[in-house]
Amino acid sequence: MSAFIQVSHLAKSRRLPGGFFSNRRRPVLRDVSFEIGRGEALALLGPSGEGKSTISRILLGLEEHDSGSILIEGVEAPRWRKEHPGEMSAVFQDYTSSSDPRWSIGRIIAEPLAVRGEKADKAVPGLLARVGLAAEIARRRPHELSGGQMQRVCIARAISTRPRFIVFDEAVSSLDASVQTDILELIAGLKGDMTFLFITHDIQAAAFLCPRLLFLEGGSIAESLTLSELRNARSRCARELIDSALPFR
Numbered sequence: 155m156s157a158f159i160q161v162s163h164l165a166k167s168r169r170l171p172g173g174f175f176s177n178r179r180r181p182v183l184r185d186v187s188f189e190i191g192r193g194e195a196l197a198l199l200g201p202s203g204e205g206k207s208t209i210s211r212i213l214l215g216l217e218e219h220d221s222g223s224i225l226i227e228g229v230e231a232p233r234w235r236k237e238h239p240g241e242m243s244a245v246f247q248d249y250t251s252s253s254d255p256r257w258s259i260g261r262i263i264a265e266p267l268a269v270r271g272e273k274a275d276k277a278v279p280g281l282l283a284r285v286g287l288a289a290e291i292a293r294r295r296p297h298e299l300s301g302g303q304m305q306r307v308c309i310a311r312a313i314s315t316r317p318r319f320i321v322f323d324e325a326v327s328s329l330d331a332s333v334q335t336d337i338l339e340l341i342a343g344l345k346g347d348m349t350f351l352f353i354t355h356d357i358q359a360a361a362f363l364c365p366r367l368l369f370l371e372g373g374s375i376a377e378s379l380t381l382s383e384l385r386n387a388r389s390r391c392a393r394e395l396i397d398s399a400l401p402f403r
């Protein structure tokens with residue numbers, strides 16, 4: 155599988171609280187290197203606060219890194235994002251703040267297309283159908299939908315521009331267990347040629363969607379394991395996550 159994204163020696167520190175003039179910084183990412191193959195679904199796991207979302211925000215161009223490089227199809231990430239508008243997308247945990255509560259669902263889904271100057275309204279019924287929602291939902295507003303329905307709307311919006319790469323950052327974490335399963339099945343069914351990065355604390359969800367799992371610990375990738383290698387995990391964070399998941403015991 156050829157590399158779609160190559161992350162090399164990524165490092166990022168954050169300013170410690172202590173006033174505007176404080177220069178004290180705390181490393182979050184020390185030396186993170188990994189590849190995501192073209193068309194691969196890759197999971198990124200690790201304890202809370204370890205820097206998983208920081209990596210996703212850096213990949214998406216929402217945050218700067220201090221050093222290291224990110225190549226997408228062999229091109230520096232900022233240039234790739236500029237040359238491929240709409241081809242990188244994301245679904246976040248908080249579906250409420252991901253969408254304007256005053257807008258109709260149709261407008262929320264169509265916005266990324268409208269921004270690109272494409273005819274948006276015609277695409278909405280098809281996008282709703284792809285995520286298992288009825289066309290009439292386009293007229294409703296976010297407060298009229300359940301959490302699971304709203305996350306489906308966020309997924310419809312994320313795929314509206316036909317991205318080639320999607321980050322799912324804790325995209326099922328705030329949903330009830332039964333709804334989580336539905337959304338995981340939806341995500342699994344969408345894949346096609348897309349490349350996925352699936353960020354989660356939930357090793358069972360990761361193993362359901364992704365054939366390979368990365369474990370982030372101490373600011374770098376502690377292990378990269380395929381599903382069949384999970385039983386031989388050696389890093390502390392991988393072992394803890396595996397031991398906490400009953401089916402793996």
Ligand SMILES: Nc1ncnc2c1ncn2[C@@H]1O[C@H](COP(=O)(O)OP(=O)(O)OP(=O)(O)O)[C@@H](O)[C@H]1O
Nearest residue numbers: 168182200201202203204205206207208209324355
């Ligand atoms: N905007 C920010 N300003 C300051 N510190 C931040 C900011 N965002 C994250 N951090 C800090 O950076 C570190 C990494 O956060 P990050 O959200 O990337 O971790 P995470 O592994 O995704 O955590 P979780 O699993 O809890 O979402 C944490 O210590 C966090 O408190």
